[in-house]
Amino acid sequence: MKPDVIVIGTGPGGIASATTLAQAGVNVRIVDEQPYAGGQVYRASEKIAASRTSLREWLGSDYAQGLDLIQAARREGNIDWCFDTSVWDISCREDGIQLGLLKDEKASTIDAPHVVLATGAMERPTPFSGWTLPGVMSIGAAQTLFKDAGLIPDDDVVLAGSGPLLYLFANQLLNAGTRPGLIVDTAPKWVSARHLLQLASAARHNLPALYKGLAWRQRINRAGIPHVYGVCELHACGAGRVESVKYRNGGRIQEVPASLLLVHDGVIPNTHLSVAANCHHIWQARQRYWQPQLDVHGQTSQPGLWAVGDGAGILGAEAATLKGRILARHLAAKLGLISPNxxxxxSQNDQRMLAKLIPLRRFLDQQFPPAAAFREPGNDTVVCRCEAVKAQEIRQIAKLGCVGPNQARSFTRAGMGPCMGRQCGNNVSQLLADELGKSVQEVGYYSTRPPIKPVTLGQLASLAD
Ligand SMILES: Cc1cc2nc3c(=O)[nH]c(=O)nc-3n(C[C@H](O)[C@H](O)[C@H](O)COP(=O)(O)OP(=O)(O)OC[C@H]3O[C@@H](n4cnc5c(N)ncnc54)[C@H](O)[C@@H]3O)c2cc1C
Structure with a gap:
């Protein structure tokens, strides 16, 4: 059956949108490149519920909530689930939106009058010296291996960076019986006096969430894991692979042996489809990321193309669920299935709950800003790891008159590798902006052309079938 709405992403934002749309009588197709529903936060929930009970316990009670969300969606007969399917192209036309899909090595196209982008977040890429050495990974990647395959790192793992995921993952490792060797935290230990107002405002409606974060830190402390705060410089050192980690805090450089360094510096919206669809984007200066510009209902600047969840601006899983429901009701009304009234x-109750979550996010954004240790990479640090382009090369071409990321791509090949600029895009824009004395909004972002995910010529040729 031809769908009325296609939802891209089976995280909380996508699942909540699809369920609410289906309940209103809309035919929904939900697409995800993963083999299971759940997105990043509730990844592989159904698989884990059916098999590894201990893994589910290690992942904690928040993770368990995902299963209820997915099971509610599974009960709706008019949702067509398409897993293992990546969206590699998007074009907005007058008669609707066309998507390029890839499944089982075969490319195909599909169109619908409305598409909801619920593509979630990705970890902020962290260029620092040695970050491309084998043995250096992101915490998100390690957590994915944990959720997907039950893989757990050895006891001496070093965790570095900042943000709630750092503390959550350390706790998940403790649940699984692994004790990280060291936590190198780029955030300060205490809330600074100038953020106390935000903390008070967040605490008004979010005490349990704040206690949860505090409890994670206390457990790390009780487990006797060394936890260094306020780190302003990080290096992964080694010949051929990481052998030690160097960091600076309080004017002193320390070096510790390490065979695995896991890094996390917060998350940023995954905007590759909204960029490819030529939607307007705005630069969020505090957290340093692009987000699609939306109207009050979640529609992008392209008619019929909607965005929800962390892909539309980082607010977390609970907000993604609420926003997904609110957007879906508005869309169902637009399709004439329920009245606008x-x-x-x-949606009033969901709106109220959403409003309570905003101060918590503001506080987290203040407390865990992108770390200075990664924001201004040294000249010798690789920025585009696909094409091995260093920060110095970007700074040099800016001095030669390069005006923006698209020209930088032609001059240096940064952004031309297999990740298509997903890893280096924001950092290249930031470096150019700093060097040119402009804002990132002025400098802009790479223009993106299909395919936004790697597709082989053979797979493309299958379109003719
Ligand atoms: C690595 C990582 C780990 C995280 N871990 C946690 C955690 O443990 N706890 C927590 O509270 N929060 C966690 N977060 C934050 C959390 O992901 C979000 O707050 C929440 O998942 C947002 O929900 P969402 O529906 O917007 O997107 P997501 O849950 O991220 O879902 C997006 C989905 O879209 C799919 N997708 C994206 N692009 C395409 C495409 N082109 N084609 C097909 N499918 C596509 C993805 O496969 C994914 O399943 C994590 C974030 C990241 C990046």
Whole structure:
């Protein structure tokens, strides 16, 4: 059956949108490149529920909530689930939106009058010296291996960076019986006096969430894991692979042996499809990321193309669920399946809950800003790891008159590798902006052309079938 709405992403934002749309009588197709529903946060929930009970316990009670969300969606008969399917192209036309899909080595196209982008977040790429050495990974990647395959690092792992995921992952490792060797935290230990107002405002409605974060830190402390705060410089050192980690805090450089360094510096919206669809984007200066510009209902600057969840701006899983429901009711009203009045009335409670979450996010954004240790990479640090382009090369071409990331791509090949600029895009824009004395909004971002995910010529040729 031809779908009325295609939802891309089976995380909380996508699942909540699809369920609410289906309940209103909309035919929904939900697409995800992963083999299971759940997105980043509830990754592989159904598989884990069916098999590894201990893994589910190690991942904690928040993770367990995902299963209820997915099971509610599974009960709706008018949701067509397409797993292992990546969206590699998007084009907005007058008669609707066309997507290029890839499944089982075969490319195909599909169109619908409305598409909801619920593509979530990705970890902020962290260029620092030695980050491309084998043995250096992101915490998100390690957590994915943990959730997907039950893989757990050895006891001496060093965790570095900042943000709630750092503390959550350390706790998940403790649950699984692994004790990280060291935590190198780029955030300060205490909330600074100038953020106390934000903390008070967040605490008004979010005490349990704040206690949870505090409890994670206390457990790390009780487990006797060395935890260094306020780190302002990080290096992964070694010949051929990481052998030690060097960091600076309080004016002193320390070096510790390490065979695995896991790094995390917060998350940023995954905007590759909204960029490819030529939607307007705005630069969020505090957290240093691009987000699609949306109207109050979540529609992008392209008619019929909507965005929800962390892909539309980082707010977390609970907000993604609430926003997914609110957007879906508005869309169902637009399709004539419920009245605008009903849509507004039934969304009031979700709107209220959403409003309570905003101060918590503001506080987290203040407390865990992108770390200075990664923001200004040294000249010798590789920025584009696919094409091995160093920060110095980007700074040099800016001095020669390069005006923006697209020219930088032609001059240096940064952004031309297999990740298509997903890893280096923001850093190249930031480096150019700093060097040119402009804002990142002025400098802009790579323009993106299909395919936004790697597709072979053979797979493309299958379009003719
Ligand atoms: C690595 C990582 C780990 C995280 N771990 C946690 C955690 O443990 N706890 C927590 O509370 N929060 C965690 N977060 C934050 C959390 O992911 C978000 O707050 C929440 O998942 C947002 O939900 P969402 O629906 O917007 O997107 P997501 O849950 O991220 O779901 C997006 C989905 O879109 C799919 N997708 C994206 N692009 C395409 C495409 N082109 N084609 C097909 N499918 C596509 C992805 O495969 C994914 O399943 C993590 C974030 C990251 C990046």
């Amino acid at each position: 009903e849509s507004q009335k039934t």
